Amino acid sequence: MTKKNPYIFALRAFFVCSPWSAVIATGLTLVVAVIPALTVLVAQRLGAAADGVTVALAALLIGSFAIIQRVSYAFSRINAQYLRVYSHKLFADAMLKVDHSAYSQLSFLESAREAKEYLAETRLVGFAQALLNIAAAVVAAVSLFVSLAQISVLGALLCVLSIFPSAIALALAGRYESQAWGERSKHARRAEYLESQLVYQHSGREISFAQFGRSFTEPASASWRSWLGLACGLEYRSLVADLIAGVVTVGLLVSSALIVWNTGDSVADVTAIIVALLTGSSVMSGLGYQVGELALAIPSTRRFVDFIQASPTLPPRQNNAAGVGGDIEVQNLSVELSQTPILRDVSFTAKEGAVTAIVGANGAGKTTLVNALTGMFPEDISGGHTLLSSATTSYLTQNFQHFELTVREFLLLGNTHPEGVDAAACHEALDQVDLDVELDEALGAQWGGRELSGGQWQKLAIARLLLQDRPVWILDEPTSAIDAAAEEHIFRMLKTRSKGGEGLAPKTVLLISHRVSTLAIADHIIVLEKGRVVQEGSFEELMVTAGPFAELFMRTRQEEES
Template identity: 25%
Template sequence: MKHIKEPLQTGRLLGKMVWKSGPWLLISIIFFILIEAITPLLQLYASKQMIDGIVEQDAFTHTEIWAVVYACSLVMIGAVKSLEKWVKALLAEKSMMTVNCLLIDAFERIPGMRFFEDPKYRDRLETLRDRSTWLPTQFINISSNLLTAVVSLAGVVLVIAYLSPVLAVILILSTAPFAFVHNHYNEMEWEYNKEYAPVRRKAAYTRHILLSRRSAKEVRLFGLGDFFINLYQSNFKNLYSVLKKIQIRSSRWSVLTGFLSGAGTGLGYFWILSQSGSNHFSVGDISLYLGAVFQLSTALRDIAKEGADTMDIWRMGRDFFLFMNAKIDISLPSKGKRIASKGAMAVEFKDVSFRYPFQEMSAGHQVYDTELEDEDFDLYDDLEDEDLREHHHSESDGRCTEYVLNRVSFSISPGEKVAIVGANGSGKTTLMKLLCRFYEYHEGEIKVNGINIRDMDLHGLRSRMSVVFQEFGKYELSLRNNIGLGDVEALNDEEKLHRAAQAAQLEYVINDLPEGMDTMIGPEWGGTDFSGGQWQRIALARSFVKDAGLVILDEPAASLDIRAEYEIFRQFHSFTEGKTVIMISHRFSTVKMADRILVLKNGKIIEEGSHEELMKQDGEYNKMFRLQAQSFQGKDEVHC
């Protein structure tokens, strides 16, 4: 039942995509298909009539009429094929836009980070993203070819069955093995593409490194060209060796089944010619049936090939269907609670525990799509987040990783500026990701303004936050857009954009740009390229432009030099007035500006207080501060 249900679901989805893209274009293609399918039958019959007319000398006028019919059919089929090609191109282009829009909508519907950080999903995502450019074209072309062949076959089978039903059955059965083999090996290729998707992605990644502007300097400086070329070739040879085995086996069976199909056609020719002496057959009849056998053989092979290719397309479409119907990765309330649209926000973590991956959820919360529950998930390959990287370890028994956060509790009052410090992997960034609702936590509660975030309207929560991530966005757009994207409603608010740029110390940069705020930045489209520190200022300005009640700054000064950091954070309290601020930083010159500091170690808060209070405790914070001071001052002992 599942084998019938899944293709129907996929076919319905693909059909809806094409219909939504251009209903009249699709109707036109169906009309053209019917003409193309019927025309060969008309030509066969016209040929029969012309030959019989030539043999019977007294029917010359009759012969001329059928000659004109045959000639008109040639003109018509030529015109129809040209029109069909043009209409297909238009429909394919519109379908590509439809597919990409559906894909993007599906991404937007998944509120967490599941599809971006789980390698299994990332493989599927890369495949879907690649297919979105050519799948609609393939689906339209292959499906229309299949439909043409099926309609044509139906007519030809009726013609041959009128002569001999047994012959029609023999011809159909002789081609069946060819169709089976073609479909079987298409399925093997599809499974190969799925199974080796990680290897293909690694090959694409090494190619990207060799061709990327970002990595070009190190590749040349360290002489890494040969290393990455060898890595690319190694991955590619691995892929090629498996594909070669499949193709060799496929070609052997294709030859054998092709021989069987050809033998069936030859048998049909022989049987019809053996009837040439019969009084029941005219010369035109013999010509008609010989042509019908040839067309039947051609149509059957076309159906075998196009049918297998259509199944291949539907297998690809199955991934679209699963993706479009994937369950969301965090639980959302049916009617979320809203928080105040103005004012600083209060934050509370109460006994919060979390680990990667989170397959077991408290309070009945379910994360992963049950459609894919048989897959083994690994959330950590190729990830850059330090908390994820530090806390992940492989275990042969398949158990989940250790807790990144272990019963963490703290509260932040409205308008308070709090810094979080700790070694790499202590869980700092994970705290912020949970607060932004990118993941579900296992135990405890996270509250904003006294409301559990699991009960809140997600859009309403995120609209009241402004965040600068470690890996902030660098958009190859104008400077205005790069700043204004923090609050799209402010894109044309010159005063608001100016204040944000001023707070991030971007005024001197803007004054030097040829078109000011409207200057394109980034090298992708020939814009002005910026340094890492300038990009960081833009990210800060983006967070300042939003009228948020909670500002989260994750390593906000990582790319800034000491002077730039001092100039920006000298105004720290003024441009964050009326806002709650959570700041993660390794720079203690920045951390000192906070009202309170939380020290995180091994997923637990071990110290908290102001800079002065923590220095007096002579604990972990004091130790980290002194180590950093030594690195700046170059002294063995630093007195604070």
């Protein structure tokens, strides 16, 4: 795929986000750019032979200059708001295309966070605006040179050259910024993450109660100090460059004025150069700054463009086994993370229309197994297995996100046809898990809504899975915060739903739990220990056989009774 040029990308975004405001802003900016040259010509005529028309024209140009400039700025600001929203849409569209396996790649996460920070700093807005202002300054410089060259070519040349020292100085500052931007961003993101834990309800409450706030504020302060050191170093370099550029610029402007004074034929010529310096400087003085802004934004804009253009999805890998009907088949599956074996030669079949349970002690590899089946570790897997698609699989993770939406909105997340799910279907799903909430009730005290317990959140997530009604259901510790009686009720409901019937298609249910005492409802149980399958069979078969499952069952029962 050919990479987009950041300049073309920024200009296209500038005009696409709001064509009308972009055209008006561009037109007015260019009109402002040529007014100084026109004013010079009128000033010469005014000095040579003043008449009513010339005086009126001079007054009109000088008076309209500030008005048009302010209107131009206003439309530029309006367009900037459109561009800011448009850039967020580009980011959102790019994130929608991301395959879930990409979230296992640190490089992708780093790029995504950089892109989000780029949006927060509105750098695309500054980049596009800088391009427009540079174009206007160039037009102003060329038109001024043409008008002043009639008096003195050398004076006109020096006047135009006076804008370049600042441009060069800020371009150098942009180079320094591009070199330090990545490191500064890391320090800022780390500090902001630590500080954000203090302001959100759940994390803030825990930190305040246990009084370990300093464990967040002190590292955050250290990160900000590191950021400050890099930022001040950049500013000191820029200050030195600006001082040198300023001295050179003043010298060029004074030289230009003296040359025109000595070569001019009349007071009109001197008046013209003074008018040129006064009006032209307001247009061209920002050129150096805009070049600097452009130089500062180029590296981050290029990375942003690369991020939204590149597809973070991974190439499909070869699977040596394929699903038969709705079954999940795994043969000799191994997973190695950071050169550490997590799963070793795991083989089993989860049948359609049945509940297959994966059990084992903490750290046995249960969650890793499910992550492998759903493609979370694409580069760390060997062996064959059915690669489960999000289009056919509902996956309730162990640490699912408590999205603070309304109950209805939460229930419809991930539903392919949310408009076809009516209130009756939502209430039926809630009844299945015995949860009494209102559909339009807001969730989360942070937004003024209802605060649910851990068990209620799990029930709500299971109800969402029921509404999605996909062929494969995977539940990773779905009832860890639910009492034993409610847990048994939910597991039996899941078994009933897995069989299908009454117009419902059968499901392939993969259930992960460390509570072996509630797994009597499972049709088949896989026992993992240190990443290997050490036993499998029905609950009754495993209980009458001496082995890890019976030992785990007795240990769990004793823990529950104690």
